[in-house]
Amino acid sequence: MKLRKLLSLVIMSVLILGALAFTPGAYAPVQAETEAVSASVVYNLYATDGFVKMADWAPGNPLLYIYGFIGSRSDQNLVWYDYTTNTANDTGAPAPAPTGGPVTPAEQFLAGKAQLPAPVIWAKVGDVVEIRLKNLGVHAEPSAPNDPHSIHLHGLDVDAANDGVPETSVGAVPANMCVDGSTDPGDNCTSAGGYAPGAGNVVVYMFTAETPGTSMYHCHQEADIHVQMGMYGALVVYDTNDPAGNANSTFCTGGLLNGKPCGQGPNSGTGGIYNGFRYDRDVIMLLSEIDSDYHNAEQGTYPVAPDPSNSNFGRAWNPVDYLPEYWLINGISFPNTIGVSNSAIDMAQWNVAFKGYDPLLTGSMSVTTNWSNAQWRTRGEKVLLRMINMGFETQPMHIHGYHLKVLGSDQRPWPWANRVLWGRPTPFNQGLEKNTVLIGSGETYELLLDFGQQESFSIYPTDTQTRYEPSDNTPRSNTSTTHPGIPHAGVVGDPSYIAGPTVTGAVVPLPDGTVAALDPTGTQIFPFHNHDDYKATNNGAYPGGQFTAVIPLP
């Protein structure tokens, strides 16, 4: 009797289970959207040429000829910088998606407006990134070579066909030219024997962002020329839950973190976590150089050799004669790098056009945000420096007053940076902390800058020299009683301003050793520069070149 009961129980349960399986709509409950979901990220880019100004440009001087990219993320307006008027121009819409075939009027508008550097491409792990590239050909200098262009995703380990190297991959995108090599005269090349093979192509590069880190993208067609000519930009991959890379990050409330919008990419003030270290903001330092001879050769203004009277080597331009005169951070040099405008660049406008590329380093020395790492909560904002060397030279980048903690390099975290000792993370004074980072061509570094390492103020005794005045070769002493405001990306009254406030009384030392009357606008300024000091010049004039500043704010 017992056995029979047991049997029927078994049979019944099998039947019930079967019936359950048959129930319509037997789907698992729908999960809430989490922060980890993949997005489809699109950048519409155009290759073309253009003109820029170096930091020492003066009215009447020629502009520098470049090749480059112009375009935007598909959900952000295209804003481009015009070097002739020194204005940022918001087109009011994202860059148009490239159309295969002849250049459309909307695309033609972008011809000759190449930007230096190209827009930052950023995504988060798991996103599919689509970069659509069309080659508009040369426009600013119609006689320059109508070269093909490509996009090489430096450091992303894509397969060879997708690697953007014309000799080993899908071919570069040819300019919109006719079969005889001439530019389309406007009749779709019918009068010139038809289009060249591949002319007007739109090549779509697709990849999945897989590893958080910093990398770069650049044209690999005749890489020596096209990289030097300016065809490069930064590429940043955030971790899935990084506020800067994800508007739905669990660290954000209503899309905001500390009042700033999440999911806005580099230098937007929301930060993320890299190699276990939380950072409040990330700043791109994309290093490169300019040898104007290269640019003049492409433009056709390099003196024809042999001409020993010229500054060249008495022969036609040869890349082994490389001798740069300008060293750039994010496409600009000092004093523009610290937010100072001059006749070359209006930095307020520049910062609107080159979103995410501001190279001036500021941060609070005292703020401990909720976002700061609870495990090693120390005062001061933490800034992740994404250093990229896109130039041909090796650069020793030296920071004053701080040590930079190496968190990773070349898209890989450095394991020793985040060692746990005695069961506790020991974030500082171990691992690899450097004041001079030697970065070779093609390398990238993730470096943590802790603004808590310095005070925002310093004491300058009256009547001591704090500044050297380049205009008349005389020292300046502390006699002023006002502070120079160093607004973030604002205009400093004296463009030759370089280091050390010209003021006294920023703080008042009291007999008991404390200080009083701290003015929030008074601040220390630390240089951060290339320690091959001749590279801290603009064509030989110091200060200039790869030179920016670190300003700890209260």
Place this chain on the structure above:
Amino acid sequence: MQKKHQPVAKRNHNKRLWLAAGLVLLVSLVLVGAWQMRSQAATREAPEAAAILAAQANMPFQILIPAYMPKEVIREKVGISMTETGPGGEPMVQLVYRTKSDDTIFLKQWVPVNPEKEILAGSRPVQTVWGQGYMIAQGESLAAIWVDVGPTRVSIYTPTQKHITREEILQMANTLGPASSSQVFDFVLELPEVLAVEPAPPFEPPVNADGVQEFTLVVTPGGYDPLRIQLKQGVPVKMTFRAIGQVGCGKELLFRVSSSEVIEGRLETEAEQDVIEFTPQETGEFEFHCSHQMYRGMLTVVP
């Protein structure tokens, strides 16, 4: 102690009970199994049809959805975005499907102005029911396919192939159809094989009035054009060799015309053209290439 025997009739009764129970169990298992299979193999109305049709009102082309999607996909939760514009400023629609394990499948649809001029970098031509499509599969991560359904180009992609395979992506592409009449399903009898498309037939230059096979071989940074050439044995050939763009070693051509003969072409400048004349003597396949063998093409000589 005397052993107690059970009566024979009782033992037989027990045996029969076991047998009956086993039979019932077997039958019910088979029934449940059949039920399960039927329930899995049933098509159903597309749960996202209403949402798609609502979006359709704003689109000049028919939005397509895959009739087949893996069981993991939660069709009900489709996201529809029309913010991105396609080439020429034309509309573009993007459907985003999530799976139970938080994987994502994107479908992007637009009407290309010149379909042959929009190229998916690094993709390989594959066979689909719509004709030739293009597929990209990067290791274990990205899988994407482009297919043209009439004038509409559909791009289906997923960031990772951990749970969704390239065969499933192909099957989704093969079963694209309008949402209005869609009976959708999540089973397959057999997934389609990803088959590479046969290369296009080689270029056969016409024989001109002088009885010469005349054509131009162009080398560009993207390679030779034409890439594959078919010539007739014994008929004279006049080939003009030229370059467009910066081709590096492509300026030097090593053109093999038989197992024993290689004709060299050389261009000093971009404007230059090199005329090569010969008569193919030997049938067979001969590879031609630049001096560094970076650019390669194939010559076939037929009788």
